Amino acid sequence: MDKDLHNYQKRMAELEADNRLLQNQLAAAQKAHQQTTQELQFVRQQLKNPQTPLPEQSLYLVLDNMPEAAFWKDRNSVYLGCNQQFSKVAGLASPGEIIGKTDFDLPWKLEEAEWFRTCDRRVMESDSPELGIIEPQRQADGSQYWLETNKIPLHNSQGTVVGILGTFKEITARIEAEKQLKQLNEQLEQRVEARTQELQTSKARLQRLADNLPGLIFQFRIEADGTRSFPYVSEGCRDIYELEPEDFLQCCQLIHPSDCDGLEQALQDSAVTLSGLHHEHRIMTPSGKLKWVQTIARPEKEADDAILWDGLMIEISDRKKAEKEQQRLLSILEATPDIVGICDAQGNHLYLNQAGHTSLEIPPEDLERVNIRECHPPKNLKKIESEAIPTAIQTGMWQGESRLRSQSGQDFPVSQVILAHRDEDDHLEFLSSVMRDISDLKQAEERLRQQRTQYRQIFETVTDGLGILNLETGELLEANSAYHQMHGYSYQEFITLPSETYVHPESQHVYQTCIAAVRAGRTFSGQTTNIHRDGSLIELDIKGLPYPYQGKPHALCTLRDITQRVKFEAERKRQEQAFRSIVRGTATQMGEAFFRACVKHLAIALDVRCATIAKVIDKDDQPMGQTLAFWNDSDFGDNFQYSLEGTPCFNIVKSHQICRYSHSIQQLFPNDADLVTLNAESYLGTPILNPSGKLLGYLFVVHTEPMEQDLDLQTFILEIFAARAGAEIERMQVEQALLASTEKIQQQAQREQLLNQIANQIRTSLNLDRILNTTVREIQSFLEVDRCHFAWYVETADESYWDVITEVQRADLPSLVGHHAATSFGFLTERILNQEILQLDDVATIHDEGVKTVLTALGNKSMLVFPIRAECGQVGIISCIHHQTIRPWLKDELDLLKAVVAQLEIALQQGHLLAQSQARAQELEVLLNQLQRTQSQLVQSEKMSSLGQMVAGVAHEINNPVSFIYGNLTHAKDYTQDLVHLIDSYQHHYPETHPAIQTAIDSIELEFLKQDLPKLFHSMEVGTERIREIIKSLRMFSRLDEADIKQVDLHDGIDSTLTILQTRLRAQPWRPQIQVIKEYGDLPQIECYAGQLNQVFMNLLSNAVDALEERDRDRTWQQMEAIPSTIQIRTRLLGQLTPPAIAIAVVDNGPGIAQHVSDHLFNPFFTTKPVGKGTGLGLSISYQIITETHGGTITHDSTLGQGTTFTITLPITQ
Incomplete structure (x- = not known):
């Protein structure tokens, strides 16, 4: 596809070159035509202006040098003259022969001559020139040629058309060139259209490739002025950057801050050198994902000095993670002091860690040229090839000791492990080996062998006696020369002697203690008396310590002769x-x-x-x-x-x-x-x-x-x-x-005395002036300062100032009592108003020159100022000032003034409270009366609230059986009437049997009536029994007939309360039934006010139901069925108390009670229910009934999210 595109571009360039050549030729012809036209215009102008006639020679010189053939005719199309070119075309020997001839006299065809004359008349009659007339002509040989003709009307001095001027030239070559150019343009358009279709197909193919690439293709452009843009971004930007292509310029904001500078530098380097951009950086996507991205792009400088990069971005996060893990593992291998190597099945090195390069002296660049056979001595290589490698290939691993040889020929021992690694097809892929240099270990073994020999020599030559004893029997197994010689025996004699022979009887226990200590893993030191062979006594220092001998623990005993030392x-x-x-x-x-x-x-x-x-x-x-x-x-x-x-x-x-x-x-x-x-x-x-x-x-x-x-x-x-x-x-x-401590106690006593004097003034008098005078005087005397005063801060609409109202100073100092502008003290006033203590050990260190000047003028050298804020918000200060010398203020002095300020604040507060208390006394009296009336009303409200709950529950409970009985009365009435009619029929026809009786029996379905009527009466009986039980429970709950203390069964009262609350306990459309679990103990009857206790039970159970319903309103039905709401009622006898008592616990698994609510639970009028839902007196009244009326206790224990337990204890007798 690239080759086709290159050929297409080459052909386009050739066509464009041909097109430019033809256009240049056409432009030259047009330029020549314009020049001729200008010359004709000039001739015409000369003909129109006979006043400025050109010399005839000059005129013909101009006409003869024109590239076009020129002629002029009169009004009747008779030629008046022509130039040399026209005469040649007309077949004339000279231009002068044309005069007087017409077109019919020239070698034109008749139709041509007629066409020329018609054109002449049209120009002269219209008085309008006709320029650039293209006229095809046929030559004598039949070939066609083309002429371009220009005809201009000629005017006399009056402006009348008197003739016509014409020029023409052959433009056959131009016409042919234009035809060729048009043909070429048509061909070019066809090829462009076809190529456009191919490019569109290629573009679609490229787009599919771009969309399916594991990354994104982009074009990035930086204009000459630095403006940046992305002319193209593939769809892959959504997967990598989580951005739409049109928003991809925001990708710069997603680059990790730590990588921005590096990417920008790489981009600048690529722009300057026009070299490829290769960079890896991190991005943080809008969803918060951190990704690694690799950018590869090639720059190209545009004609407008802009730079355009065509590039590719791919995510390499997984690769980076794998590289990091690989680097981590590689760093471990490189850091280990053991030699780690990998080779293929032929023994060629694939990898060797740094320890291996160092130990084997193999440079990294030579690793591939070195076979593992070159790293082993010949003798050891045979072991590796015949034993180690075959074993590893067969079993997967070989382990043993081997030897390596460095490139310089140095051998060293290693502990080696060889592992065989196989691929998925169980073919041997490579071998890995870990080798540890054990040269030090081998040397240590040799040293150990030598040390053993040396130790034996030392053992024999040491001057102290050394003996090895059996820990089990105490038998001497080995002894050095000093050991037996200090006792006077030879080795053979001494090693077989029993210890009683040479150990003094009084020292036998020393050896036993030594053996026991060593057996316990401890060392032993002591002194013993032994017997020499000659009978003399030897005083010895004895030490024992654990010692391995022949693979078992023994005791090493050392003896030193200390006879002289003793x-x-x-x-x-x-x-x-x-x-x-x-x-x-x-x-x-x-x-x-x-x-x-x-x-x-x-x-x-x-x-x-x-x-x-x-x-x-x-x-x-x-x-x-x-x-x-x-x-x-x-x-x-x-x-x-x-x-x-x-x-x-x-x-x-x-x-x-x-x-x-x-x-x-x-x-x-x-x-x-x-x-x-x-x-x-x-x-x-x-x-x-x-x-x-x-x-x-x-x-x-x-x-x-x-x-x-x-x-x-x-x-x-x-x-x-x-x-x-x-x-x-x-x-x-x-x-x-x-x-x-004594000095400190004395100082403390003096401080306490000062504080007591001030406190006594506060207690004995509320006269603030007297208190302030006493305080200032005592502080000045106690601290021995030059001046101490008290001042109030006063702020009016016009000014703010410090009002010094009392002061004590040295006799030679002037008084400062009076007003002092607060602005004079600058930032000190601000700090005091912010309740900051001012400790100025040296006034000269103040940075504010204005404040320093004011204080210096007052003679102040050291100041200690404590702010005081009265209850009403007024600010005052106690100032201690030293004038004679600089005085650093001590911490004890600050603590003293803090205590004084605290006492003064109490005095100010008491004065303020005195005024307030007098005003509040009357208010409290009024409020007390209102409170008493309100309390009475609330108590009645609480009673009515409880009564309302009880009546509502009882009404609902009675309503159900009443409605049932009422519904059954209709059927009972119908059954009764049918039976009466049947009896009437019997009476009418008795004693004879009549068909009418059978008809009546069939009509009333007597058999069904006989079965259903007893059931109907039984169900009505059940309803009336339920009503009787409810009335009994209501009577028991209210105990209207038992106003005094009586012995009652508390379980009956609890059951009656539950009966009244049955309506609230039943299932509701929005919640299941609240389960009541009764765990009654064996209780005796107790003396109590039964009606009041039933009121307590009603309050506790109602509150439990309220808490459970409050919690259930925020739970789904599935949650309520999984963890159902329950109320447990437990009773038990507390026989261990004196006198005996009983305990009733009401436990719910509701939301629990918060601590701040729990603290006020039994306070009157405290409630967490909305306004109108409770008076806050239920638990308060219950508390009074239990504690005051019955002498019992009521407590609660609650855990948020788990539930609440109320526990009541009541004495059995009152």
């Missing part, structure tokens, strides 16, 4: 006793004296040069040490602070552990200059902790010689001093806290 221990205890006496000598000291005595005696006891006790402080967020006492050589030094960074003390503070450095302390802490000053060589320090483990300080000693002897004893002494120092520090902290 001897030294006695000496240590003796020294310890001496040191304790030194410590007791410091017990009577306190405070600084204790700390000085502590470091002095500690240095003496440990025989060191320097002893220090210190605490930790924070300075500029850096931990610092502050010495409390410092003993250096033979005297006390001054206390000082030092940085803990880079010192051994920092390790104590950080770890809360004892730190011991027996020697070379300066080399360990080269940045500690104090160690250099003290010429320190060794260091021993301990933290001072309280019982909860909190750091209180630290205690340390420094010596100029190594401290390597009696380290445990030295540590013990240091701990004793630290414990005593900790107790003293805690005592001092408690003492300081007590002093601070």
Whole structure:
């Protein structure tokens, strides 16, 4: 199709070129004709104007050089002259021979000559020129040629036509060219029409292709001025962009914000370089779907400098998702340290992860050239080809150890898994393998083997005795040389000895305890006494720990000879006793004296040069040490602070552990200059902790010689001093806290005293002026400020100002009582009116220069202003001002003024309430009378409402059986009359049988009457029985005959109430029947006012029905049948109470009661029903009946959406 289109376009171009050539030739001919016409006009003009005659030679020169043949005739069509061209056509030797001749004298045919003359006469008679007359002519050989003739009438000076001027030229070539051009145009139109039909067919085919492509085809155009449009968009835009083709320009608004810049840059690059546009971006469709779209387009620059892209857009969301998942899996494979590879059945690599490239030294570009056979040593390759790969192909997987070889020839062991992957036809598709370098593991195994040998050597050469014991029997299974040599035996002798031989009887339990501890998985440390072969006693340290031996848990027992150490221990205890006496000598000291005595005696006891006790402080967020006492050589030094960074003390503070450095302390802490000053060589320090483990300080000693002897004893002494120092520090902290608490209590007492004075003024007097004067005076005295005053904010139609009404100030300060314009204080007034507290520690820091100037002029340096708002809305302030110096206000002072302001607001409120209370007293008296009348009316209304419900229910219940009886009376009357007529017939004919009797029997259907009449009377009896039961229930409900307390059966009262409410419980057209579930317990008769309790039951059951109906109006019939509305009535005996009582619960599964309604449920006049539907007294009256009249309780429990339960408890006796 593209080739045909190309040929068609080529042929069109050729035809258009021919057409342009013919048109150019025609234009040249027309131009020559116009030139000739102009020349004839010129000649004619010359002939008409004999006053300006041309020289004859010039005139003929013009005529002879004309491309047309020219002639002129007189009025009778007689030739007067011609030019050379005409004379040649007429067969004349020269133009002069034409004079006097007519057309009949020339070699024209007769009909031609007649036609020429007729034309001449027409021109002269009409006095109108005829130009461009096309005339066909026949040559002598019979061929046709064409002439174009122009004839113009000639006028004399008077304007009279005296002749005619004519020209003609042959235009046969032009006529032929025009015929050819017309023919070509017709051919071109036919071809264009045919090609148009082909193009339309192709367009329809392309449209079908575009509509069925999995994307959309588009043309996008950017004009030279930057205007953008889509000349064409296929139907696929609906599927991808959810846009109609005519609205597709909106697609730019759907591009994800993060992709807009990238797409625009790609579009600009394509426009500048006219290279193809390839871009992927995200869009957000109108329905909220996020899609990936790929755009491919080719640009072309138009003649008007616009750029047109022809392109295709396809959705690639699924591809992107798959690429993301593939990339995720690939990233896992690339990140794993294991080697992962894939090859085909011939062993050619298809994939190798980064770990594989690195380990095998295969560059990615060389992967396809490397076969897996090149990655294995020859010996291992045989195993892979003969065992691993066949097993994987046969069973699906092979796993084992193998070896790989890198490209540089380095071999290394791997743990390898080979998997065979098959296609749908069960043909082997490819093999995958995961390999883990186990070089480290192999090396570890070798090291383990060597370690075992080394451990055995250590076991035998270690100086401590090592023995392995059976956990079950305690038998010694193995022992090193030191173990049996310290007992004086050879290995062969010792390994067979029973433990009783070398373990002292008093230490047998130590070994048993050790075995038990190890058996429980714990380590054991202790001391034992054993017996040497020569009978001497050996003191040993014993340690036991779990140890695997021959695949089973055993006990590894270590023995260390401490016989000499035990001897030294006695000496240590003796020294310890001496040191304790030194410590007791410091017990009577306190405070600084204790700390000085502590470091002095500690240095003496440990025989060191320097002893220090210190605490930790924070300075500029850096931990610092502050010495409390410092003993250096033979005297006390001054206390000082030092940085803990880079010192051994920092390790104590950080770890809360004892730190011991027996020697070379300066080399360990080269940045500690104090160690250099003290010429320190060794260091021993301990933290001072309280019982909860909190750091209180630290205690340390420094010596100029190594401290390597009696380290445990030295540590013990240091701990004793630290414990005593900790107790003293805690005592001092408690003492300081007590002093601070006492001071704070005193301040609090003073504040309370001030507040009490103000509160007493408020309680004892409602005189606001006196209260304000007292408050201002007390604040000024308590805070010791230069000035304190109270002011009201006053705003009138003309101005707003602060009215200072009371003030207390220093004697040397002027009074500020009076009016002060509020505008002078600028933004401070606005903040006060917004109830903001103004705390100005330094007035000079205010940014508003105007306000600063005003305050400075008043001499204010520090201000504290508290706003007060009275009940009536009036705003006042209490101001505390300091004039002498800048005074930072403390939090306690702010808290005090807040409390004072609160008291003042109470005073203002009390004054306002006093006026209001006096006015309201009279109003309340009137309202009380109205309320009493209204309450009486509402109570009566509630009674009438209950009575109305009861009467309506009873009337409806009685109406049904009455209507039934009334309907049956007609049939009973008819049956009775028929029987009377039959009896009359019997009386008339008795004792003889007469046909009339049989006729009467047949007419009344006696047999049917005998059956139906008893049924009729029975049904009427049922109706009357129902009426009797209703009357009985009504009588029982009202208990008109039982006004006093009597013993009654509550179940009868509940049943009678249900009978009266039966009408409301029955099914309605819009809902099913409300089900009543009675769960009656075994109750005795109780003493009560039965009628009042029935009123309570009526209220609770009616409310339950109302709640269920309210809920059912919003439910469908299917919902009501699935979850039917129910009312449960449960009664039970509460025998565990004293006195005994009974409980009645009314439970509905209605909508429940909201909490805000539940709180007011038993309040009088409270109701949630619409106006006119309830008085709000039903539950209130029920509450009074139960609690006040019967001494019982009524409670409720409700859950929204689940229902409500009302529970009544009543004593059995009153």
